Amino acid sequence: MKVFIENPNLLIKEFNEVAQIAQKKTFITIGIEIQKEEIENIKNYNQKLSKLKQDFVHRELENEANLIYCIENSLLTIQYELQMLVNIKEDRMSEAWGNLVNAQVIYGNVVSNSVFEIESEKGYLKRLENYENLLFPHLFFQSAGGIIKKSHCSICKEKSGKCKHLKGKLYNGELCCRIITEMELEEISYVENPANKHCRVLTITKNGKEIDIMTLREKEIKKQE
Amino acid sequence: MNYNIKEYNLEDNFKKLNLKLPNKISFFPENIETANNKEDFIFTESIIELNKYFEIENLKLDLFGGDSELYRSRKNADIYLPTIFFSLTAISQNPELISVSLNIVSSFLYDTLKGQIGKKTANIEFHFESKEKGKMKKINYKGDAEGLKSLEKIITKAMK
Numbered sequence: 001m002k003v004f005i006e007n008p009n010l011l012i013k014e015f016n017e018v019a020q021i022a023q024k025k026t027f028i029t030i031g032i033e034i035q036k037e038e039i040e041n042i043k044n045y046n047q048k049l050s051k052l053k054q055d056f057v058h059r060e061l062e063n064e065a066n067l068i069y070c071i072e073n074s075l076l077t078i079q080y081e082l083q084m085l086v087n088i089k090e091d092r093m094s095e096a097w098g099n100l101v102n103a104q105v106i107y108g109n110v111v112s113n114s115v116f117e118i119e120s121e122k123g124y125l126k127r128l129e130n131y132e133n134l135l136f137p138h139l140f141f142q143s144a145g146g147i148i149k150k151s152h153c154s155i156c157k158e159k160s161g162k163c164k165h166l167k168g169k170l171y172n173g174e175l176c177c178r179i180i181t182e183m184e185l186e187e188i189s190y191v192e193n194p195a196n197k198h199c200r201v202l203t204i205t206k207n208g209k210e211i212d213i214m215t216l217r218e219k220e221i222k223k224q225e
Numbered sequence: 226m227n228y229n230i231k232e233y234n235l236e237d238n239f240k241k242l243n244l245k246l247p248n249k250i251s252f253f254p255e256n257i258e259t260a261n262n263k264e265d266f267i268f269t270e271s272i273i274e275l276n277k278y279f280e281i282e283n284l285k286l287d288l289f290g291g292d293s294e295l296y297r298s299r300k301n302a303d304i305y306l307p308t309i310f311f312s313l314t315a316i317s318q319n320p321e322l323i324s325v326s327l328n329i330v331s332s333f334l335y336d337t338l339k340g341q342i343g344k345k346t347a348n349i350e351f352h353f354e355s356k357e358k359g360k361m362k363k364i365n366y367k368g369d370a371e372g373l374k375s376l377e378k379i380i381t382k383a384m385k
Binding site for chain 1: 270272273277297299336344
């Protein structure tokens, strides 16, 4: 991958090719073994990208490091999409939901760091939204609210508000986050439109039976020996 | 666009807090009407990022009552923005401040919503002094980034 250090455009070309091959396998009809193989291909390619990113970071080439972040995470999104399809075929619906949410969040970070508004980005986000509406039942979520007492920036470790780094933006190939280290919980609400779609209602109780919302199967209660 | 304007009186509360109305544009805490002392002030979490957007435009806003470390976080898909106070003095000196501020808030919203799935609503309150002595007003806004820009005329009219 050393050639990319001299010419990042070649990397974009290669990414487009890798993504195109992988996306041809993101259909429910594709053989599960082919999808599993593609997941491994992406993992291996992303490992190489990770090393290349470290090289760019080391050389203080921030734009190039950020570019790798976006490429790496675009491919990771396809990996999660494939994993979701594999999970559905294996009757692992909860994991399938988790992987779809991961894909939505990760691709959202890529889009929010794009300098230009690209039509294909919107199209892919729409695809990820459509999966949610077509493949999964109507879900209910929980949302927590509270008072943040201590937090700091993930990039420079300064107290929140004391630095110039913007949450959700890339700095030297790294996504800026707010690390909350102390928080007082005020409320937990049931919401239809949550910030975190992992935080969902898992089961309902009907006629004394605990039912899994995703599959409508009665949940097995493990007996303690 | 969904908004409403209310008149209110903070005089007694300011006396209790031993604070004076700022003469610049500032961020107000969420609990300005109920806090017993300034150490109890709780600001909306998004203030941390939004103030950086103001700073980029050379307009760093003060937090009323001094720096705080208490921020209210709501893990809801809607966006809760901090309360912004426009003082009469600041607006008389620079009438453009309202439109500049609304544009900054609007571009913050645009950036925050970029890449997110589903419809999101922004919630924000603007407090301001009316020309009638001692009178305060607040506008509560719920809507998108575009609608926010059209609040300029409404705020300017309400300050008269």
